[in-house]
Amino acid sequence: MPALNIEYTDEELAAVRAAAQLGGxxxxxxxxxxxxxxxxxxNFVTGAARFVTDHLAEFQDAFPEGQR
Structure with missing residues (x-):
């Protein structure tokens, strides 16, 4: 399985260790x-943004009071 080495400052690594410990x-x-x-x-945000863009006209037709 591929692996990745990541470098942290001492402070960053301490914060990562503390967060990991809190999460068990x-x-x-x-x-x-x-x-x-x-x-x-x-990926979710990208898909949601694409959905809104693709269906913007439909939303505007359905909710015209929301337009300014």
């Missing part, structure tokens, strides 16, 4: 889960 995870699991979640969030 190892640092490796914490950083993995955050990066996977962020990629999924970005």
């Amino acid at each position: 995870k190892s640092v490796k699991a914490h950083v993995h889960d955050l990066s996977v979640s962020e990629a999924a969030r970005r």
